[in-house]
Amino acid sequence: MSKITSLADLKKRREELKSGLDIRVKAIDPENVVQVKVAMATCGIASGAKTIMEFFLEQLDRRNIAAVVTQTGCMGYCYAEPTIEVKLPGQDPVVFGFVDLKRADQIIEKYIKTGELVDGIIPVNYQTIDLKE
């Protein structure tokens, strides 16, 4: 990995990475790339998030769904762990709580495959900041 040696370097890297993420979404057939984020903080892992993450990695592959499964930190919904966020291309992300294997299966079969929502959605109830100003 090359070192970042100046601020201009960092900005260049950021642009590359940003477009890199875009490419990840756009380059492949956009209708088929799904992003799944699993909340993997201590609370999530204690409630079984690891199993859920493995399930998504394995099953999305097995069911031939092009998807990116990543881990992330605590979403704050500790009462509803394990929680995952699924972003279908071109749509707003949806957060699901209380994800056990059965619900994970439903999410793949119903939400990811057909866009049909399943129980356990946690509505977004916060605003976040945009650092650019």
Add this chain to the structure above:
Amino acid sequence: MSKYSMHLLVCGGTGCHASESDAIVCNLRDELEAKGLMDTVQVIMTGCFGFCEKGPIVKVMPDNTFYVQVKPEDAQTIVEEHVIKGRKVTRLLYKDPVTRESISDSKHMGFFKKQLRIVLRNCGFINPENIDEYIARDGYLALGKVLTEMTPEEVIKEVKASGQRGRGGAGFSTGLKWELARKNQSDEKYVVCNADEGDPGAFMDRSVLEGDPHSVLEAMAICGYSIGAGNGLIYIRAEYPLAIERLKIAINQARENGLLGDNIFGTGFSFDIKLRYGAGAFVCGEETALIHSMEGLRGEPTVKPPFPAESGYNGKPTNVNNVETFAAIPAIILKGAKWFASIGTEKSKGTKVFALAGKINNVGLIEVPMGTTLREVIFEIGGGIRNGKKFKGIQTGGPSGGCLSEKHLDTPIDFDNLIAAGSIMGSGAMIVLDEDDCMVSMAKFFLEFTVEESCGKCAPCRIGNKRLHELLGQICEGKGTLADLDRLKNMSIVIKDTALCGLGQTSPNPVLSMMDNYYDEYVAHVTDKKCPAGQCKSLMEYVINPDNCVGCTACARVCPVNAISGERKEVHHIDPAICIKCGACMEKCKFDAIFIN
């Protein structure tokens, strides 16, 4: 893609469920079925929207229409008017409490603006083990800006102007702290991140380190540049293995990318960060004790002054800030002090992360602007009290804080208001208590923690807290007197005034605030020998109601100490002298004949 063109989201949280939201789902489905719309409109039950006060909630997607206080019989109107004719049902829309205008779009509702995530901006959004995602979210840009465009004095001025106060508990101005550390000349200085989060019920620092470790590393480097330090240390408790793991990964990635180490951004500024592990002692969250622990000494506080800014780690000027304090710094630098200072109250700027725990529906982490009221936090964001029970109190600031009662619900939360109300901000733990919690037992519970965690160096804390705990124990057992209540109060005040460090100075807070707010309950324990909440075992008496008892002998058979006597098919009797109040008989009785007096 979806064959459905419209989604009806119905809240299935406890609060809405209690107000028949399941009947709304049934009715909506029936209506849609009757109109032949089952294939185009889908009804989904969701988790709590957090807006329980106005429940049940029905949200129509994709147009984001938000209906409140919906009744099962409204299902027909929603389907006929909104779904078929596309007209919003005005009478079910949320009305702005001030302007009385109907708001249809949830994005414009004040409620959804109540949570604002600055510290948690990346938590649950980026992959914490991948520095690229942090950089893609403008990570390390603030460090770059500081190193190339600002002098250390300008950075400190900016942080001071933002009005940020330390999130570790005491609420000291961050900028002022940095300024003091900068003024002290030395060949070596240190930046320390206090990640020794020890309050029961607080876990925001852990979540930030696990979810967004780079934000803390970046801020430490910014601090290093400002005060003239080249070394950073993170003091983290060994009980946080995942946070440690992610920090290690983050530090390595930052070094590989040249964002930590020598000559950062080619500016000649060098800064590196190392981890130091704590063994999980509460007192080590106090900065002097923390520094001693890092030096390999006993984790005991020393008298200030000298402040760490003069003589800290290895006798060198040291700046100690909390995780949450650091995590907000990059945002302050990039968006400016003015922006940060525009959020919050007059003397407490920005947002605060709170960890909601206890008898509350939405246990979790929230971030709200300072000045949000306790009522908004508990009933709107937190979803209210579990199992429909009544709110009794809220312990803010962990065992060092106080318990606030119903009369404080509309107090805007900030550093000064909490102190005025007899509590503290602390690290932001909020433990919600309901009608079943006994305020004497709770005070005893928190004291137990401080007695256990006292380092033993000064007498007021070591001996005084122990005596307080004993007194509370006696009161719980029904052996207390009215004079004991005065003794409790006087001793608490003496400990507060004379203890060496923050731990001892704040440990009597739960006792004092609970006695202030729930004095009747304390009196009931000592004069009537009764525990109104029914928690103190010694003050309870299990009694058999002769009207309900059928003499089945089930209770007598299950009693482990043979305290229950009575012939078959005759009313039984519990001997209070033998009874150990285990409750087994009450659990066994099928006729509700046993109750607690």
